[in-house]
Amino acid sequence: MxxxxxxxxxxxxxxxxxxxxxxxxxxxxxxxxxxxxxxxxxxxxxxxxxKDLSHLVFFAAMRFTTTYIEELPAYMEKGNNTVEKWLYSWECFCKHSFEQPEIYAILFMDNLGAIPEDLLEDYYSIYEDDLIGLPEQIKSIIMEQNFSKRSALYIENAVEEEFIDREDIDYIADVTLMVWKGMMSTFMNHRRNYSKEQAVERTICYVYESVMRTIKPDKRVKINYRFLGN
The missing domain is CATH 1.10.10.60 (Homeodomain-like)
Known part of the structure; x- marks a missing residue:
């Protein structure tokens, strides 16, 4: 002790x-x-x-995600089904990640030389208070550091709601991850003259289009997601 x-x-x-x-x-x-x-x-x-400077920086960077974690439940509450909640969670993530691109690149893109899940578990063993008040489902998403797994972990509930087929879960998770990483790389390297607001909106647009391709035709009318903007 x-x-x-x-x-x-x-x-x-x-x-x-x-x-x-x-x-x-x-x-x-x-x-x-x-x-x-x-x-x-x-x-x-x-x-x-x-063990390494990158580990220390990773843990320090976690300090700057507090606002995102606090706002995530409110964003998800705006959705009436799993797909809508998933899209609003993406919007919350994009809003914060493009406001602090260096922080989120370290957490979700950089090579840490270690398993991120282990690092995250260590972090929350020290800062367990950061999770107090979060719904259990959101806690599990926060604790799952692998980005595509985080995404799949939540949207899999849409299978039971009959919005998507189970075999589409990995596709949705992987494609939307690549969309975000591609836009984040473009934004950070100034390959396009995007403002952070434009980067967020374009990313959400591509994420939305990607998931809508997998929604069963008779269920598409039940997706009423509306981009909130910043």
């Missing part, structure tokens, strides 16, 4: 320091030495608790 308390305390010191540097200098300027100096420890001490 004492070791767990000590570990949680040290994590907070380093993650607080990392989050402050991200806010002040940007995520591209973060180093293990800067983090350790600000936390009041040496770099070697930091490595006793984090």
């Amino acid at each position: 004492k070791k767990k308390i000590q570990r949680a305390r040290m994590w907070r010191y380093f993650l607080d320091a990392a989050a402050e540097i991200i806010e002040e200098e940007g995520i591209d300027n973060i180093t293990i030495r800067k983090i350790a100096d600000r936390a009041g420890y040496t770099s070697s001490t930091a490595y006793n608790y984090f």
Whole structure:
């Protein structure tokens, strides 16, 4: 128990320091030495608790998803069925990810040299309060770090509602993931002159079109999703 308390305390010191540097200098300027100096420890001490700088940055980046997690239930409540709720959850995700592209790229695109699910489980073992108040279904989506699995995990309920066939779940999850990654890469690398609002709207449009192709013809009239915008 004492070791767990000590570990949680040290994590907070380093993650607080990392989050402050991200806010002040940007995520591209973060180093293990800067983090350790600000936390009041040496770099070697930091490595006793984090195997790699990318892991520490990953955990620090999680701090910046709080607003997304808090807003997600309200977005999903706007839907009247699983497909609509799934689309509104995508809108919430896109809104926040394009507002903070560097943060979300680290969490969902970068090579961490480790299994993201394990890192996320470690994070919430320390910051379990971040999940208090979330419905169990949303907790399971948050804890499933693999993006396409997160998507499939929720929309599979649409099979029972007879909106889609089970064999389409993986297609929907994979295609929409590629849509978001493609737009995020385009947006971050300035390959198109998109504002964040345009990037969100275009991504949602492509996600919507992708899922509608799989909706059973007699069920399409029951999808009344309306893009809310920012």
